[in-house]
Amino acid sequence: MARKLKHRLVSSRAYNFVLSRWQNLRFGSQLRCVQNRLRKEDTCILFSCIRNEMHRIDAFHRYYRALGVDHFVFVDNGSTDGFAEWSAGKKDVSVWHTDKGYKKAGFGVHWCNALLRKHGTGKLCLTVDPDEFLVYPHMESRTLKDLGQHLKEIGRPCLHVLMLDAYSDRPIEETVMAPGDDPFGLCPYFDRDGYVQRSNYMSGTFVQGGPRLRAFNRDTPKEAPALNKMPLVWWQKHYRYQSSAHLMWPWSLNRTSAKTGIPVSGALFHFKFVSSLREKVEEEMARRQHYGGSREYKRYKENIRTTLYLEGVSVPYEGTDQLVALGLMHVGEWV
Amino acid sequence: MAILAFVLIAHEPAEVVGASIDMLLAADGACLVAVHYDRNSPEADFAALKRRYGAQARVLLVEDRARCGWGQFGLVDGTVRALGLLAASGKDYTHAYLVSCSCWPIRPLAELRQFLDRNGAVDFIESHDERWMTGGLRQERYTLRHPFSFARRRGLFEASVRLQRLLGLRRTIPAGLTPRYGSQWWCLRRETVSGVLRWVAENPAAYRFYRQVWIPDETFFQTVVHALGGTLAPGYIPTLYTFNLHGKPIVFYDDHLAWLQQQPHFFARKIAPSAKSCRAALAARAGLPGPTDRPVLAIPAARTRMPPRAETVPFYGRMFEPGSGIRNWPKNLETLRQPSAVLYGPPPLTRLAAGILRASGGLTVLGRIFHAERAEFQPGQSRFHGLDAGDTTLRDYDRALFLSRILSRATGLPVFELCPGDDPVLEKLVFENETTFVAVPLLPGGRSPAWRFLFWYLALPEPQRAAIDAAGHRFDRLRRTEETAARHFGQKHVAAMERKLFAPANRAGLVFAETGVPPDPDWTTSLRFLHGGRAEPLLGAFEALAEALSRQDWRRLAPSLAEETEGVAARHG
Structure with missing residues (x-):
C-alpha cells in the first residue's frame, strides 16, 4: 500500500513540478558562473559535469566539435588540474564552478538540469560525462544536427543509447591515457553481446552488461550498473534527468520503441577503464561521493589489475556499421 | 530544344536561396528562374535577394508575395503568382518546373532537356484519386473548411474539424472539378501553364475555394490540369521523393550520393543542407554539357519508393527489442x-x-x-x-x-x-x-506408455534412484519411481511430458x-x-x-x- 502510494506520488505531475523547481533553485544557486560565452545562434550545446579530467579534455573537445557541437557548457566540480586555464582560452566553452557535494547533487545531474533549463531549452542538448564518446549510425557523413533534425521529424524528443564500456587488452592499471591520446586507439575493445535488458512501460529499457556485469558482478548481476542513457535531447523546460541520465521526467521520454519499430539509436563509448581509474578510486573511497555507498568503486579497487579483454566476447571497434550489424545500435528510419 | 523555367518556392535564408538559384543558372545557360519568396520570412533576406539578382535578366522575383506555410494556400498562390510573372515577362520557355531549395538536380540538366524534347507531348504531374492518401483526412480536405494552420495551430485545426463534423457543415466542390491528388512537384508544358492561368482568371470563385482546402499544394494543380484534360505521363514525375513510415520525406546525405546518381529521376528532394559534398558533386554533374552514360530518355516505368536499406532481422538480445529480458x-x-x-x-x-x-x-x-x-x-x-x-x-x-x-x-x-x-x-x-x-x-x-517408468527412473538423480532401489519388491520400485518423479520434477510437469513423449500419435x-x-x-x-x-x-x-x-x-x-x-x-x- 505504502509502495503504491509512493509510486503514485513520484509519478504525479505536481510532485515532479515542485521537485524540479526546488532542485533547480537549490542546485542552481550552488553554481558560480566563471565564463558564459553562449551565443544566441548556438543550437547544439553539450553539457558536462567534470572534475580533474585534463588528461582527456582535449580529445573530448575535439571529438564533439567535429560532430557539430556548437558550444560546451561545463560544470567544474572543483578541478585542481589546470582546467580553468584551459577553458579560459576556448571561445566555445562556458564554465560554471562549484565546490559542493557531487553526491548531494544527484551525481551532477541536478547541476546539469539547472543549466539545461536555463540555457538549453529549445536547443538540441547533449549531456555526457567527459569519458563518454557518442557514436550514432552514419556519423561518418552526418552531423549531430542532422540527427537532431531527424528525431524532430519522427516526433521523438530524445536519442536512446547503449553505453559500451571500452577497454584495452592489457590490465587496467597498465592502460595509460596521456593528454591528447585518442581514446578509441587506446581502448579499442568492447563486449559484442551479453547485454541484459528489462523493459518497463514507465522507465523504458533497463540495460546491464559489458565488463561491469560479467567481470565485476558475475555473482551479483542485480547490482551491475545501468547502461541505458538518453544523452541527446531536444530540451524543454519541464524536462529533468533523474538518476545520472539513465531516466528522465516526463517518463514518456524513457520509452525506447514505438509502434513503427525501434527508432534510430546510438551508442556511448565509455572510457573509464584506464590507469587514471586508480587515482579516481582512491580519491572517491575517501570522498564517498559515488553511487550506492561507492559500491561500484570498491569493485574497481579490487579489479584494478584485471584484464577486461575476453576472447570470444571482446571485439575491436571498427565503425558504426559494425554496431548496427551486432544489433547494439539501430538505424531506424534514418536510412 | 526545350527551354526550362524553374519556379522556385523558397523560404530559407537568402544565402541558401541564392545557392539554389546560382546552381540552376550555372547548370543550364538558357534556363529562367522565377522565385517566390515567402512573405513570412525576414524582409532583409528578400532585400538581399533583390540586390543580388535585380540586374540578372534570367531571374524573376515575385514582388507581390504570399504568406506560405506547410499545407497552406500560400504555396499554391505563390506558385500561381510566379507563373503569372513568367507569362507577363514575355520570356521564351517551353516547360515550367516546380522546385524548392531542398530539391537538387541528380542528372545533367542537358539530359533533362533532351528527355523533355523526346516526351514533348505530355505533362509530368501526378494525378490520383483519393486512394492516394495513406492516412488522415481524405474527402474532408475538400468538404470542410480549414482556416487554421496544421503545423502551428494543431489544437485549433483539430477542434475546427470536430466542430464542423458535429454541426454537419459541408462545402460543395465547385462545379466541373473532380479532386485529384499527387505529389506537389511537377513539370508542366507552357500550354498547360497558360491553361492553368486562364482557368484561375476565369474562375475566381473556384480559385478562392482553395483558400480553405487542406494541403491545396497536393491537389490544386492536379485537379485543374485534370479538368483541362491534358495528356499526362503515366505515374512518373522527374522529381524523386520518398517518404518514411511517419509520412515525412526521407532526407538524403553525403552517403546517398552514389545511390542518387543511379536513380531515373532528374531532381531529388530533400538533400540535407549539411550534405555539402553531395550537393557540390550533384551540382557539378548537373552542369555537364551532355547526358550521362546511362541517360534517361524514355519515361521510366517504375517509381522509386525507398532508398536501399539493410533489412535487419529482429533477434533476441538486439538492443531495445520490445519484449527483451522478460522471463517468458x-x-x-x-x-x-x-x-x-x-x-x-x-x-x-x-x-x-x-x-x-x-x-x-x-x-x-x-x-x-x-x-x-x-x-x-x-x-x-x-x-x-x-x-x-x-x-x-x-x-x-x-x-x-x-x-x-x-x-x-x-x-x-x-x-x-x-x-x-x-x-x-x-x-x-x-x-x-x-x-x-x-x-x-x-x-x-x-x-508404449509402459516405458515411462524406465524413462523417469533414468532421469532421476543418483540419490533418488538409490532410494528406489532400496524397495524390496519390483512392483514397489515401479510405484516409487512414479512417486519420486512426481515429487522431484513436479506432478504436472511429469504428466505434461508424458503426454508429449508417449502419446499414441507421437512418431x-x-x-x-x-x-x-x-x-x-x-x-x-x-x-x-x-x-x-x-x-x-x-x-x-x-x-x-x-x-x-x-x-x-x-x-x-x-x-x-x-x-x-x-x-x-x-x-x-
Missing part, C-alpha cells in the same frame, strides 16, 4: 530466429547420443547447458567462446540471452542436451516450436530398444522440410545413432528394474 520463454522464442536441435531424455542417454553426434561432424554439439550446477559445453571445456561454464548466476539472470549467445557462436547446427528438470518451461516448448527446435526425444525401451524421436527401431521416415522428412540443408548432418547421423543405441542394453543402465524380470525368466526357464 514463449515470448523469447519468438525472436530466437536460429534453429537448434535438442536431445531430450535421461542424462545417460543424452550423454551417449551427444557423443555419437559429436563424432559424426558437421554439428556443434554441446552438453547440458541448463544444468543447475554448471553450464556444460564440450567435454573437458569450461569455456565456449567467452562464455564461462561456472557463470550459472549470469546464465540464469537471462536464460534466453544465454541461449541466443550460444546459438550465435555455433558454427554448425547447434545441438544441446536437455534433461528433465533442467528448465521445465523450455522442455515443454521444445516440443511445441518446430521452427526453433528440432526436438529429438530419446526414449529408453519404446514408445518423433529415437527409441532406445534392443531391436534398434530406425527413426520414423515421416518425421525425418518433415525435419528436412522445416530446416532444409542445415539439418542434413543431423539426419545423416540418425542412422548411426539408432544403431549405437540399439547396441546398448537398458538392463545394464537400470539393473534394479531388470533383475526381477530375469529372476522370473530364470524361474520359468
